[in-house]
Amino acid sequence: MAERISPEVDELWERFHQAVNMTSRELLDWLGVEPDLDQGPGPAGRAPLGMAVVSILSKRRTDLTVEDLAVMQKVVDVVDEETxxxxxxxxxxxxxxxxxxxxxxxxxxxNEQYER
Incomplete structure (x- = not known):
């Protein structure tokens, strides 16, 4: 049986994917991170929010965690605030x-859709 997704999660998913217009590979390149190397112990590497975005981009809607939803909302807020x-x-x-x-x-x- 398919897991039901709330309308709020669907809306956030859409808004997040509109805000994030870089691929995970492009974002990793921008952040200067090798994707096949595990993060070692200690403080988070470069741009923890960006690394969380990379992780979310590899997930299906049904696999999102509460933490992922918080990151997605933060990203949408940052993009809205800055633009x-x-x-x-x-x-x-x-x-x-x-x-x-x-x-x-x-x-x-x-962003080709950026019309202000």
């Missing part, structure tokens, strides 16, 4: 914002 009332040209020139967005899998220069 709200901001032109594409400004994002291209604002290196801090662009890097923050790319660290969570959103390349503001790629």
């Amino acid at each position: 709200s009332d901001t032109s594409r040209e400004f994002l291209a020139e604002d290196e801090r914002r662009r890097h923050r967005l790319m660290n969570v899998g959103h390349d503001p220069l790629r």
Whole structure:
């Protein structure tokens, strides 16, 4: 029997995948992480939120954890916050914002749907 997904999870899934417009490979390359190496003990590596996005991108909706849902909401919030009332040209020139967005899998220069 198929597991039922709530409408809220469906909506968050869609919003997350609209916000994240980089592939897991592109995000790993951006973060400078080798995907086949396990994270060792100690503090998290580069951009823990970005690494959580990579993990989520490899999952099916039915495999999401509560932690995954929190990460997905955080990513949607970051992308909304950083792109709200901001032109594409400004994002291209604002290196801090662009890097923050790319660290969570959103390349503001790629998004063809970005119409402000």
